[in-house]
Amino acid sequence: MRTRRLVLAAAAVTTAALTTAATAAASSPAQGFRAQQPYLITFEVGDGKDRYSVRTSDPQTLARAQELLTSAPAQGPAVPHGKIIAEPSPDNPGYDWHISPAGFHFADVGAISCDAVPQMVFPGTEVWQFGYYCPWSAKVAEIEPVSP
Incomplete structure (x- = not known):
């Protein structure tokens, strides 16, 4: 039971980290492109x-x-x-x-x-x-x- 909780906790932390990284990447300006430059x-x-x-x-x-x-x-x-x-x-x-x-x-x-x-x-x-x-x-x- 304890092992299952640890696995679920690790999965939740990994999912949260991936979601945070994806959100940060999507909201940050593209590297190499000047803001508002067409x-x-x-x-x-x-x-x-x-x-x-x-x-x-x-x-x-x-x-x-x-x-x-x-x-x-x-x-x-x-x-x-x-x-x-x-x-x-x-x-x-x-x-x-x-x-x-x-x-x-x-x-x-x-x-x-x-x-x-x-x-x-x-x-x-x-x-x-x-x-x-x-x-x-x-x-x-x-x-x-x-x-x-």
């Missing part, structure tokens, strides 16, 4: 010839992008997901749309309705009508600071 995350989609970019200054999003750029994590969100804004932006050259920085994030999965190559995001397509873009095959290609 960055462009550029993605390669499909065979790597198709690219698009998203502006963000969110530290957690930037930290996850950096992790995806430098390693291939076995788990966790990796699908870029954001709302389509129907106007060109210098942040996403070559397209008549861009992704809203507000709410842009990485998701575990995305709806099939928002999966496409960037060239297929235009009025009349399913992706456009859905209003969100989440290319499943997107890989982070680069992260660079930009002017505010």
Whole structure:
């Protein structure tokens, strides 16, 4: 009985320590990124010839992008997901749309309705009508600071 209590107590302490560490990591700014500094995350989609970019200054999003750029994590969100804004932006050259920085994030999965190559995001397509873009095959290609 005493051994069982010790095991349960050790498990509770370990769980509390892991929870505290995870909370601290999630709430601390991303290492290497200046607070409130906007960055462009550029993605390669499909065979790597198709690219698009998203502006963000969110530290957690930037930290996850950096992790995806430098390693291939076995788990966790990796699908870029954001709302389509129907106007060109210098942040996403070559397209008549861009992704809203507000709410842009990485998701575990995305709806099939928002999966496409960037060239297929235009009025009349399913992706456009859905209003969100989440290319499943997107890989982070680069992260660079930009002017505010």
